[in-house]
Amino acid sequence: MSQEKKYISYAESGVNIDANDQMVDRISSSVKSTFGPRVMDLKNGFAGLFSLDSDSKLFKKNYDHPVLVACTDGVGTKILIAQQMKKFDTVGIDLVAMSVNDMLVQGADPLFFLDYLAVNKLDPENVAVMVESIAEGCRQANCSLIGGETAEMPDIYGQDEFDMAGFAVGVVEKDRIITGEKVRQGDIIIGLGSNGVHSNGFSLARTICFKQQKLNVTDKIDSLNGRAIGDALLDPTKIYVRPVVKLLEDFADTRPVHGMAHITGGGLVGNIPRVLPSDCDASIDKNAWQVPPIFDYLAQAGPVEESEMFRVFNMGIGFTLIVDPAHADAVMQNLSESGENVYRIGEIVGGSGKVILK
Amino acid sequence: MSQEKKYISYAESGVNIDANDQMVDRISSSVKSTFGPRVMDLKNGFAGLFSLDSDSKLFKKNYDHPVLVACTDGVGTKILIAQQMKKFDTVGIDLVAMSVNDMLVQGADPLFFLDYLAVNKLDPENVAVMVESIAEGCRQANCSLIGGETAEMPDIYGQDEFDMAGFAVGVVEKDRIITGEKVRQGDIIIGLGSNGVHSNGFSLARTICFKQQKLNVTDKIDSLNGRAIGDALLDPTKIYVRPVVKLLEDFADTRPVHGMAHITGGGLVGNIPRVLPSDCDASIDKNAWQVPPIFDYLAQAGPVEESEMFRVFNMGIGFTLIVDPAHADAVMQNLSESGENVYRIGEIVGGSGKVILK
Known part of the structure; x- marks a missing residue:
């Protein structure tokens, strides 16, 4: 050849x-x-x-x-x-x-x-x-x-x-290491504002917006100040590192932070229990903060029941801290001075390791 | 409503x-x-x-x-x-x-x-x-x-x-930390046997087997002892951690290992230069070890030129060590006792930071 x-x-x-x-x-x-x-x-x-x-x-x-x-x-x-x-x-x-x-x-x-x-x-x-x-x-x-x-x-x-x-x-x-084992009745639950949907619940959000409502990503939504739905959904997840690391350093002596939770899939009701002792509940007042408009839009457009919304989305609270009540005000002020939107969203009560939304 | x-x-x-x-x-x-x-x-x-x-x-x-x-x-x-x-x-x-x-x-x-x-x-x-x-x-x-x-x-x-x-x-x-900066002329290059294609070059391997040769993954190949081509390609990448960590511990005093390379995409010719000083070449004798049959099969089935095979695949050597010549025999014996297939594949000579295949 x-x-x-x-x-x-x-x-x-x-x-x-x-x-x-x-x-x-x-x-x-x-x-x-x-x-x-x-x-x-x-x-x-x-x-x-x-x-x-x-x-x-x-x-x-x-x-x-x-x-x-x-x-x-x-x-x-x-x-x-x-x-x-x-x-x-x-x-x-x-x-x-x-x-x-x-x-x-x-x-x-x-x-x-x-x-x-x-x-x-x-x-x-x-x-x-x-x-x-x-x-x-x-x-x-x-x-x-x-x-x-x-x-x-x-x-x-x-x-x-x-x-x-x-x-x-x-x-x-x-x-x-913060594990939640020091969480006890009377502790205050502090919530830090989220920047929208963050990175969880997108299967549901996409079903609502693009299958149910048949929107295009570029469609503008009145209740979101006329923003495109895609832009609103893409708002990046807030990074809580700098304010929380500073807080832990500033309160290194008294150590008032007993437990924290990053509010991802499962929402407040799914994530806070990961740091609750088995004899405590987290009682949360859902009127303690304003739910951002993107969640109102999704709830109405679905429609999605409120309890399901709280099981899937962060609903405006992206990170929570459970703190000693004696230091709660000082902790809130410290986080606020770092530029966070800070809410006193509830307290730890006797219970069985779950979240009660009120 | x-x-x-x-x-x-x-x-x-x-x-x-x-x-x-x-x-x-x-x-x-x-x-x-x-x-x-x-x-x-x-x-x-x-x-x-x-x-x-x-x-x-x-x-x-x-x-x-x-x-x-x-x-x-x-x-x-x-x-x-x-x-x-x-x-x-x-x-x-x-x-x-x-x-x-x-x-x-x-x-x-x-x-x-x-x-x-x-x-x-x-x-x-x-x-x-x-x-x-x-x-x-x-x-x-x-x-x-x-x-x-x-x-x-x-x-x-x-x-x-x-x-x-x-x-x-x-x-x-x-x-x-081993960086290659101690590599010098006269150092010996030791190769450790691979377990087949490992995890690189699969775009080329798949093109050869499934586009050119139109094989199914289950087709048996005579020159691979009748094994299915899919099985032969899936042989897992060898993990060199235990023998090499033991070697570095056993030779902690004399520190004869001047440089190492994991042979991934780019092959011996692409990876060894990453630890070569700019005034050294790695002279490699490609007859120092037996190229495993999977590479012969791929080279023939392509066909792929030998120089290209050496630029894409490990060709049977998955990891190399560049060592002080005074300790080369002892290093080889130590690795051999750990169960490795060990080959003296070349030496460091004067040059410009490249691999010369002989």
């Missing part, structure tokens, strides 16, 4: 190496904007390196028994709204928020974050915008984006489809 | 909470099988907790300046072979391998792992098998599976489709 063989190459199998190199260049400054002095920047390294430096001046606090705290999460089908709106500059904030707000519950300071981004086709521009939004989340959470993976998989993700997963690591001194 | 409103609920929007609870029960024992004494098992916790315990007896080594090392990766389109074979008991090993072998390169001991698993439909049986394979990877890597997220997203993942991302954290003493 004198016929010349036709060889096949990696590039012909659909992997775009140039686009990858271009993307790496573009995201580099976003990533570096999150680096603190404890990130060790290893050229061509196989891993992200972060110095725990327990006896260095770089480390503001000294840890006798450092406990590492790790979380992972995605942003669920909020991804699909971003995809339909072709708006990629906020979902990265959601991605960081979901993990760092979770670790905050245990009293941990976020240290670093890594992302996994899977796409149909590696569009350097879109990926750069997404990574910059992740970097923005990291800056808000005061943590460093020390690693990530972007995978181009056209045979798994359809045209324009993508998914993202985030991983966060933080640290807490062993005897300062 | 006296007509009764028809309310919509979360369950009707397609989220299966029962399947989730059932899955959590099923994976619990797999997850706990990976726990060492440093995992703090927090009931209903919002995060995974891992005690660094720098001055406790639980911690075998003491760290003066602990540096955390973090990696994230997926398994690429190897996922699709598992999906087509409906074989989910090995891809979790790949997932762990991709991250822990990367961190090993910097000299780190893996501590813990978290997984993100996204599926079309939450089948508790399949998810349990996948998570058990992740737990098996963690046991092989001597690390604890302290967290994970399973997301059911039918509007992103088509029927039977799924994706997974992994995240590993380890620790290394600051002055023992």
Whole structure:
């Protein structure tokens, strides 16, 4: 056979190496904007390196028994709204928020974050915008984006489809881990305002808006000040790290915070019980704060019963703290001075580990 | 209007909470099988907790300046072979391998792992098998599976489709980080045998097998001892943690290991340069080991030129160590005693930071 063989190459199998190199260049400054002095920047390294430096001046606090705290999460089908709106500059904030707000519950300071981004086709521009939004989340959470993976998989993700997963690591001194075991009758429940739907309940929200109401993402809604429904749903998840870390530092001596909860899927009724002792209930006054208009819209457009709304959505409260009543006012003032919308939403009463909405 | 409103609920929007609870029960024992004494098992916790315990007896080594090392990766389109074979008991090993072998390169001991698993439909049986394979990877890597997220997203993942991302954290003493900066002329390059294609080059492998050759995943291949092509491609990535960590401990005084590389996408020619000084080349004798039959099959079936094969696949060497020549024999013997297939595959010569295949 004198016929010349036709060889096949990696590039012909659909992997775009140039686009990858271009993307790496573009995201580099976003990533570096999150680096603190404890990130060790290893050229061509196989891993992200972060110095725990327990006896260095770089480390503001000294840890006798450092406990590492790790979380992972995605942003669920909020991804699909971003995809339909072709708006990629906020979902990265959601991605960081979901993990760092979770670790905050245990009293941990976020240290670093890594992302996994899977796409149909590696569009350097879109990926750069997404990574910059992740970097923005990291800056808000005061943590460093020390690693990530972007995978181009056209045979798994359809045209324009993508998914993202985030991983966060933080640290807490062993005897300062907050577990809820100190929660007791008479403690005050403080709620911090949310920024809308955050990243949970999107299966229901999408069913209501796009199946029931047959809206397009760009349709404007009167009761939402004429905003497009897609924009309202995309409002990024609030990151509670800076105010809560500051609070824990400012009250390091009296330690009035007995338990916290990040209000995700399950709402207040599903998440607060995770830190309740078995002989306590959380009595919550649902008139203590104004439910944001997006939830009123979803409840009416469904329609969805109020009890179901509270089981699925945060209803305007994205994070809760259960505190010693003697310090409740001071805690509320501290959080308020950090710029949070702070509500006294209820108290701990005798019971069996559940939430009572009043 | 006296007509009764028809309310919509979360369950009707397609989220299966029962399947989730059932899955959590099923994976619990797999997850706990990976726990060492440093995992703090927090009931209903919002995060995974891992005690660094720098001055406790639980911690075998003491760290003066602990540096955390973090990696994230997926398994690429190897996922699709598992999906087509409906074989989910090995891809979790790949997932762990991709991250822990990367961190090993910097000299780190893996501590813990978290997984993100996204599926079309939450089948508790399949998810349990996948998570058990992740737990098996963690046991092989001597690390604890302290967290994970399973997301059911039918509007992103088509029927039977799924994706997974992994995240590993380890620790290394600051002055023992291996960077390659000590690599010098005369150093010996040691290769550790791979277990097949591992988790890279699948876009090319799938193009060859399923587009060019039009094979089904179950078609048996004579030159692979009659194994199904899907089975051969699914052989899990070798995890090099235990032999390499033991080597670094056994040679803690002389520190003969100057650089390492995990051979992933890019092959030997793409990965070894990541730890080469700019004035050194790695001269590799490609006859120093037997290329496994799967690579011969792919090269012939493509056909793919040999140089391209070496740029895409590991070709039988999954991990390399660059070591001081005075200790090369002892290092090889140590790794061999740990059960590895060990090859002296080349040496460091003067050059410009590239690999020369001879």
